Amino acid sequence: MSSDVEPRIAAWRAAIQRDTRLPAENLQELEDHLRDELDGLREKGLTDDEALLVAVKRMGSTNDVARELARVDADRMWRHFFETGESAGQPASRGLFWVIGAALLAAALGKVPLLFGVSMMDTGFEVYLRNLSLFVVPILMAGYCIRNRVPLPIAVVLVTTVVASALAVNLYPFRAGGATSFLVAVHLPLLLWLGFGLAYTGEDWRTVRAPLDFIRFSGEMFLYAVLILCGGVVLVGLVVVFFTAVGIPVASFAMEYLGFSILLATPVIAAYLVENKRSLIENLAPVLARIFIPLFLLMMVAFIGAVAVQRQNIMANRDMLITIDLLLLLVVGMVLYDLSARPESQGFSLPHVLNLALILAALVIDSIALYGIAGRLGEYGFSPNKTAALGENVLLAVNLIGLAVAYVRVALGKATFARVLEWQVRYLPVYFVWMVFMVFGLPVVFRFR
Amino acid sequence: MRINRDLTAAFVTPLVLALLAEAEGYGYDLIKRVRDSSDGAMQWSEGMLYPVLHRLEKRGLVSSSWKTADSGRRRRYYAITQRGRAELARQTEEWRVVLRTLEGHGIGHTREGDHRE
Known part of the structure; x- marks a missing residue:
C-alpha cells in the first residue's frame, strides 16, 4: 500500500473513533x-x-x-454481564476483569488507614474524609494513563499531584474539627478530578474537544454513580435489617466495610459503564438537563425574589456557602451539557434563551453571595471559610460572565456556539490553580485552624 | 433494477445465513458474492450488512473470528453456527410458503404468458 494513503486511512479511522467511540x-x-x-x-x-476518494x-x-453498530453493542449490554464465556465477548470480559480488580483495589485502599491504627470512629473520621478521593481517583488516573499512553510530562504532573496531596492531607497538623481540615476534604476531590481530566484527555488536553468530552464524561459518570449508590444504599439497608432481625448487630460493620467499599468502588464501575455502555446514559443525560434547566431557573428566580423581600445575609453559615457554589457549578454543568448535546446547526432558539436566563440568574445569586461575603469580611476579617467562599464565588462569577458574554455574542450573530464551549474549556486551568491553593496553601496560611 | 430497502430487510437474514452456509466469509466478500449472484441487482451497503452480521452473532446464529488473509491482512470472518443452520432451515420453510403463495398469484413468474387475472 502506498505510503501516501496510510495516513489518510488512519485519519479516517481516528475521525470515526472520535465520533462514535466504537470498540477497536x-x-x-x-x-x-x-x-x-x-x-x-x-x-x-x-x-x-481516486480510489481513496x-x-x-x-x-x-x-x-x-457506526451508530447502528453501537446500537447493536448497546443491546448487548446485559448479556455481557452474564454470557462472558462467549467467544465474541472475550475482550469485553477481560475489560470487566480489570474493572473488578480496580474496584476491589479502591475498596482495599480505603482500609489502608487501619494499618496506621486509624479507624473510622470518632477522630479518625476526619482522616477518612480528607483521604476519601485519594482512595479511588488515583486508580482511575492510572487506568486512563495506561489506556491513553499519556506522555511522560503529564504522568509526572499527575504522580506529583497525587503524592503531594497524600503527604499534605496526612502530614499537615490539622486541628481536629477545624475549618481548614474540612475545606481540604471538600477541595481535594475537585483537584484530583481535574487531574483525572488530564489523564482522560492525555496529550489532547490543549484541544477544545477532549476537555469537553471529559466534562460530558463526568456528567454521565455522575448519573451512573448515583444509580449505583442508590442500589448500594438499599443493599446496606437490607443487610442491617436482616441481620439485626436474627440478633446479629451489624450496623457498624455494614457501614464501615460494605457501604464504604461500595462507595469507593462506585466511581470505577461508573467509569467503566460510561466507557462501554455509553449510549444508555447518553440518551438520558440531555433529557434530564432539559427537564431541570427550566425548573432550576424557576427555583433561582424565586430565591432571588425571596432574598429581596427578606433582606437577610445568606452567607452567614458555611453550608450555605457550599450549597451556593454547588448550585452555580451545577448551572455551568447543565448549560454546557445541554449545549454540547445540541446539533451545531441549530440557531439561537428558545432553549438557548433559557440557558442564558439561567446563567444570568446564577450571576445575580453569585452577586448576592459576594455582597454578603464582603459585608462579613469588613466586619470580622478573613477566615478560612470566607477566603474559600470569596475565591470561589469570584472564579464562578468570571466563569458565568464569560459564558453570558459568549452567549450574547452568539445571539447577535457575532460568534458560534463553538466559541462558548471553547471559552469554558480555556477557563478550566484556572480552577486547577485555585484548587492547588486550597489544598496546599490555605491550611498553611491559616495555620491549620 | 435495484431492490428497495424494505424488501431487502425482509430477506437479508436468510440470505446471509445461506451464504455463510455455503462458505464462511467477511463483510466485503459477502457483498461481492450477493452482487455477483444477483447480476448486480443487489448492491448491499456495509451500513446495512455489518449491523445485521453483529446482530446475528449476538443471537448466536453466526460466529466470528479474526484470521490472517493471504494478503497478510487480518480479517474478521463469519461462519454459520449449529443454531444458525437450524434457523436457516426454519426460515427456508417460511420462504417456501411465501414464494409458493406469491407464485400462485402470478408474482415471481418470469414468463409473459403466466400473467393472468
Missing part, C-alpha cells in the same frame, strides 16, 4: 472493508487518490454504520 474490533472491521474497497477500485485502474465516499454513511 469493530473499527478494525470497517477499516478492512475500506481497504478491500480500495483494492477493488485499484484493480479497475483508479489511482490511489471513491472508497471513502462509498463508506460515506460510515457514521450511520
Whole structure:
C-alpha cells in the first residue's frame, strides 16, 4: 500500500473513533472493508487518490454504520454481564476483569488507614474524609494513563499531584474539627478530578474537544454513580435489617466495610459503564438537563425574589456557602451539557434563551453571595471559610460572565456556539490553580485552624 | 433494477445465513458474492450488512473470528453456527410458503404468458 494513503486511512479511522467511540474490533472491521474497497477500485485502474476518494465516499454513511453498530453493542449490554464465556465477548470480559480488580483495589485502599491504627470512629473520621478521593481517583488516573499512553510530562504532573496531596492531607497538623481540615476534604476531590481530566484527555488536553468530552464524561459518570449508590444504599439497608432481625448487630460493620467499599468502588464501575455502555446514559443525560434547566431557573428566580423581600445575609453559615457554589457549578454543568448535546446547526432558539436566563440568574445569586461575603469580611476579617467562599464565588462569577458574554455574542450573530464551549474549556486551568491553593496553601496560611 | 430497502430487510437474514452456509466469509466478500449472484441487482451497503452480521452473532446464529488473509491482512470472518443452520432451515420453510403463495398469484413468474387475472 502506498505510503501516501496510510495516513489518510488512519485519519479516517481516528475521525470515526472520535465520533462514535466504537470498540477497536469493530473499527478494525470497517477499516478492512475500506481497504478491500480500495483494492477493488485499484484493480479497475483508479489511482490511489481516486480510489481513496471513491472508497471513502462509498463508506460515506460510515457514521450511520457506526451508530447502528453501537446500537447493536448497546443491546448487548446485559448479556455481557452474564454470557462472558462467549467467544465474541472475550475482550469485553477481560475489560470487566480489570474493572473488578480496580474496584476491589479502591475498596482495599480505603482500609489502608487501619494499618496506621486509624479507624473510622470518632477522630479518625476526619482522616477518612480528607483521604476519601485519594482512595479511588488515583486508580482511575492510572487506568486512563495506561489506556491513553499519556506522555511522560503529564504522568509526572499527575504522580506529583497525587503524592503531594497524600503527604499534605496526612502530614499537615490539622486541628481536629477545624475549618481548614474540612475545606481540604471538600477541595481535594475537585483537584484530583481535574487531574483525572488530564489523564482522560492525555496529550489532547490543549484541544477544545477532549476537555469537553471529559466534562460530558463526568456528567454521565455522575448519573451512573448515583444509580449505583442508590442500589448500594438499599443493599446496606437490607443487610442491617436482616441481620439485626436474627440478633446479629451489624450496623457498624455494614457501614464501615460494605457501604464504604461500595462507595469507593462506585466511581470505577461508573467509569467503566460510561466507557462501554455509553449510549444508555447518553440518551438520558440531555433529557434530564432539559427537564431541570427550566425548573432550576424557576427555583433561582424565586430565591432571588425571596432574598429581596427578606433582606437577610445568606452567607452567614458555611453550608450555605457550599450549597451556593454547588448550585452555580451545577448551572455551568447543565448549560454546557445541554449545549454540547445540541446539533451545531441549530440557531439561537428558545432553549438557548433559557440557558442564558439561567446563567444570568446564577450571576445575580453569585452577586448576592459576594455582597454578603464582603459585608462579613469588613466586619470580622478573613477566615478560612470566607477566603474559600470569596475565591470561589469570584472564579464562578468570571466563569458565568464569560459564558453570558459568549452567549450574547452568539445571539447577535457575532460568534458560534463553538466559541462558548471553547471559552469554558480555556477557563478550566484556572480552577486547577485555585484548587492547588486550597489544598496546599490555605491550611498553611491559616495555620491549620 | 435495484431492490428497495424494505424488501431487502425482509430477506437479508436468510440470505446471509445461506451464504455463510455455503462458505464462511467477511463483510466485503459477502457483498461481492450477493452482487455477483444477483447480476448486480443487489448492491448491499456495509451500513446495512455489518449491523445485521453483529446482530446475528449476538443471537448466536453466526460466529466470528479474526484470521490472517493471504494478503497478510487480518480479517474478521463469519461462519454459520449449529443454531444458525437450524434457523436457516426454519426460515427456508417460511420462504417456501411465501414464494409458493406469491407464485400462485402470478408474482415471481418470469414468463409473459403466466400473467393472468
